Amino acid sequence: MKKDKEKEFNILELLQEKYEIKTAQDISFALKDLFKDTLQQMMNKEFDESMGYERYDNKTKKSNYRNGTTRKNVKSEFGEFELFTPRDRNGEFEPMIVPKNKRDISGVEDKIISLYARGLSIREINAQIQGLYS
Numbered sequence: 725m726k727k728d729k730e731k732e733f734n735i736l737e738l739l740q741e742k743y744e745i746k747t748a749q750d751i752s753f754a755l756k757d758l759f760k761d762t763l764q765q766m767m768n769k770e771f772d773e774s775m776g777y778e779r780y781d782n783k784t785k786k787s788n789y790r791n792g793t794t795r796k797n798v799k800s801e802f803g804e805f806e807l808f809t810p811r812d813r814n815g816e817f818e819p820m821i822v823p824k825n826k827r828d829i830s831g832v833e834d835k836i837i838s839l840y841a842r843g844l845s846i847r848e849i850n851a852q853i854q855g856l857y858s
Contacts, residue, residue, distance in 0.1 A: 800829050801831070809824075821850060
């Protein structure tokens with residue numbers, strides 16, 4: 725239990741340091757930014773796993789290649805923000821965290837924030853979120 729409190733305190737310190745939080749509105753902005761960045765990282769990791777190789781990996785023999793990103797405006801409880809969905813040449817990537825044609829992801833925020841506060845990695849959070857859409 726003590727380690728959980730220490731992790732929560734460390735996250736709060738980092739938020740305070742990065743965003744210089746002074747008001748409730750500052751907290752809201754920081755959470756929106758943190759949520760957006762977490763979603764983007766999760767989507768990128770999901771894409772790496774789908775492709776079978778990391779970005780900039782020149783040693784792996786590939787049958788499918790990366791093909792840039794597509795902009796996607798997403799609505800959530802934190803407001804609207806922009807994500808960049810990775811693409812592959814064969815069009816095989818089906819994101820789980822923010823599925824294709826889904827623009828309203830309200831409700832996912834609470835789960836991600838609570839998991840992030842508990843110190844779970846992006847990969848562990850991604851596995852939990854995938855359970856929501858299964």
